[in-house]
Amino acid sequence: MTSAAAWTILPLPEGAVEVHLVRRVRKSIGIRIADGRVELIAHPRISQARLREVLLARQDWIARHVLTQREQKQQLADLTSLSYLGRELPIQLQGGQRRTARLNGDVLQVCGIAPGDTLGLQAVVSVWLKRQAQLCFAQRLGQFAVHCPRQPGKLSLSSARTRWGSCTAAGDIRLNWRLMQAPLPIIDYVLAHELAHLLHMNHSSAFWAETARLFPDWKNARHWLKQQGSSLFRFG
Incomplete structure (x- = not known):
């Protein structure tokens, strides 16, 4: 040849x-x-x-x-680090047969993924983020709920690509797992937004007043999402 x-x-x-x-x-x-x-x-x-x-x-x-x-x-090249609650964590690939991720100090260690396997890396990191989101969102909801006249229903994760959260008439709340990459105040804003819907299933002035009561800095958080929200889709 x-x-x-x-x-x-x-x-x-x-x-x-x-x-x-x-x-x-x-x-x-x-x-x-x-x-x-x-x-x-x-x-x-x-x-x-x-x-x-x-x-x-x-x-x-x-x-x-x-x-x-x-x-x-x-x-x-873009997946060499992960934004986690607003701070950038280096991603370190390690050997092993089982695909998993764990946080070791300020480094996210990902096992079982070969170099260059972009889809595999995205899948493992997204699973890890969803697991962290379940814990974080439940904890934040508990802190907000004590200040709500009406208690929320079931909390679940969302994978929507156009909405950060939702609230049903029954009071069930869904939050987008990708928010785990945003700073904590952004998560709190989305949570306050959905909790305000427990009283006002609209976006009236009364709704925004309730949002402001729960989270006074909501305007800056909403602006952050409009400007930076697209960066939260690197891992799916």
Whole structure:
């Protein structure tokens, strides 16, 4: 097998990529994309003109896969740390067969995930965040509930992508587990917001007055969510 460095350059919408030609005895022409480079694998007897035809015919397919790999690489770079209650924790990958995460001081240790396994890392960290959310939200709810004229019902976690919390007519409250990445005052604001719905199932002036009674700094917290809320979706 012989390999030629940068046999040609293929222009793509996201930037040009090098194409490396690998000659190998095989029946079909293969294309492999890895580490930002494209390999064109073909039998030594196939002409370069034919190879260029195949390359151009698969240009859109190549562009999609190159872009996907670049995005995954960027995602992995973004997943080297976790925002936990507003403080940044380094993520440390460790060996082991069982996929789990644990907090060791100011480091989140993640076991059973191979380097580069972005989806696996996201899954393990999200499970850990949900477990912490169940404990934290229940504790915060207990502190707020003593100040509420009407007691809340069941507390559960939400995975909604457009709402941070909800409150039913029966008084059941759902809070988005991703809030565990935000500073604690942001969690308290969302909780106060939903508790205010126990008395006012609307967003009237009376509702906002009740929210302010429970959490006076609600305007700054709401502004934080509008500006920073999208950053809470790194892990799912």
